[in-house]
Amino acid sequence: AQSVTQLGSHVSVSEGALVLLRCNYSSSVPPYLFWYVQYPNQGLQLLLKYTSAATLVKGINGFEAEFKKSETSFHLTKPSAHMSDAAEYFCAVRNNAGNMLTFGGGTRLMVKP
């Protein structure tokens, strides 16, 4: 069974600083990995996805993530944080049958002015 661990339930950065949100996965087969963002009182919005085409994946709003098989990681980064990036971020892995996502516990990103 797949699983996802997000290290750090809360991350605080200054505006303009590097954003790094960590995600480690467990999967017995090559994984399909996703990052979603959730703004307060809203649903989940897809940021980016890894589907084995390229290890560095670019998403919306300047975010990108790098798949590292040797480290079973899929960390999310953004070079320069914006106040509007403050939200909850979820990493997820899809199962073999493709019919369910397993989510991590989420990381709340806070951006200080």
Add this chain to the structure above:
Amino acid sequence: DAGVTQSPTHLIKTRGQHVTLRCSPISGHKSVSWYQQVLGQGPQFIFQYYEKEERGRGNFPDRFSARQFPNYSSELNVNALLLGDSALYLCASSLGTITDTQYFGPGTRLTVL
């Protein structure tokens, strides 16, 4: 194009009651999945339906049931509500194949008193 829509937005019920939540997928999408997101946690998979058939079920009791209609909309039913059922219920739709991305609706906030 309209995204995934869910109704109602908010719902308050008392213990023991029954609730029905509704979801309309993105036009052209044939698969609908349901997730439960308890406050402070990542979403947990409940069901997936594709072409009106159940294609996956998460670790939830039989009090939870769902169905999909010919127009691909879906209902999630929960019987004998417990306090622990209080959560944000998210619906996601996808085209239907195992490689498809799931797109989430805004959710229904259920409060059980």
